[in-house]
Amino acid sequence: MFTGFANLKNMPPKSKKILITHTSREVFVIRRGDGRQIRGFCPGCRQEVELLTLDEAVSLVPCDTRETIRRIDAGSLHAVETGSGHLLVCQPSLEIFLQEETILQGEMK
Secondary structure (H helix, E strand, C coil), rough: CCCCHHHHHHHHCCCCCCCCCCCCCCCCCCCCEEEEEEEEEECCCCCCEEEEEEEHHHHCCCCCCHHHHHHHHHHHEEEECCCCCCCCCCCCHHHHHHHHHHHHHHHHH
């Protein structure tokens, strides 16, 4: 994170001024076989949340895998990609998405 400015007044006029910032996040993924939760950092929620596998998320939403991935790309659903390329879907964003879908379906009737 950026912590302050360097003393720019004392620098020679032709000096180059470079500001370097770096932010990193770590996601810890626990392999599970016994039905326990996977928890990790969701960049969309900016907090640690329960994460679902893509298969688990698709089984809960009223659309297929491709549409679910499109909604992740569009930002409607939050997801984290593991180092091996698997998507883990943020459960809180999935719950919000399902509530919005229910409201939309109710308005169409």
